Amino acid sequence: MIGLRDKEIEARLENLAQKTGRSKxxxxxxxxxxxxxxxEDYLLGLARLEAGGRRVSLEEAxxxxxxLES
Structure with a gap:
């Protein structure tokens, strides 16, 4: 398990684990x-843009x- 120095995050994680029966x-x-x-998705997209990859608007996408649904 990773040690957390942030006590608030640790407490929230512990609370979630207890309430759900799952482990931290x-x-x-x-x-x-x-x-x-x-x-990974972000970095791959950024690399493609930097390499001159094709850009399309949301509407075009x-x-x-x-x-493709046909």
């Missing part, structure tokens, strides 16, 4: 996994994605 490690693992997935 479960929630730390879940939070870390979500953070890493988000960070929605149109292209809606075309």
């Amino acid at each position: 490690s479960f929630y730390v693992r879940q939070a870390l996994q979500e953070f890493l997935e988000d960070r 929605e149109k292209e994605l809606n075309g």
